[in-house]
Amino acid sequence: MKSLPNYLQTQRKRLALSQEEVGFLLGIAGMNKGNKVCRDENFARAPSLQDALAYEVIYGRPVRELFAGLFQQAQQEVVARAKFLSFRKLRKSDAQKQQIIIHLAAKASVNPSKQ
Numbered sequence: 001m002k003s004l005p006n007y008l009q010t011q012r013k014r015l016a017l018s019q020e021e022v023g024f025l026l027g028i029a030g031m032n033k034g035n036k037v038c039r040d041e042n043f044a045r046a047p048s049l050q051d052a053l054a055y056e057v058i059y060g061r062p063v064r065e066l067f068a069g070l071f072q073q074a075q076q077e078v079v080a081r082a083k084f085l086s087f088r089k090l091r092k093s094d095a096q097k098q099q100i101i102i103h104l105a106a107k108a109s110v111n112p113s114k115q
Helices: 009-015 019-026 033-041 049-059 070-088 092-110
Strands: none
Touching: 009 033, 009 049, 019 033, 019 049, 070 092
C-alpha cells in the first residue's frame, strides 16, 4: 500500500486542533494562518525543514512518519542510487565507503515497502 505524501491533517484532527491554531503554533503571522497549513495538508506545497520539524514537535510524531509518502519516495531514490554506486569499482582504500553503499542498497531488499 502506497503512503500518502503526508499525514498532517490526520494528526491535526487527532489533536482536535484547527488549521489556524496549528498555523499559530508554527509561528505564522497574519490573518490567514490556516492557509499555509491547508496547503501543507493538501500536498500543494512542501513545508520547509523548519516547519517539518515544528510539525514533529506539535504532533509528537517523527518527521518520517508525518511525511511517510515523501520519506518512502526519498528512500527508494537513495536506494536506487546506492545500487548504482555499488556497481562502481571502488579503490581498496574506499572499503568503508563501499560497505556503507552496500548497506544502503540492501535496504530495498530487506524492507521494500515498510515505512
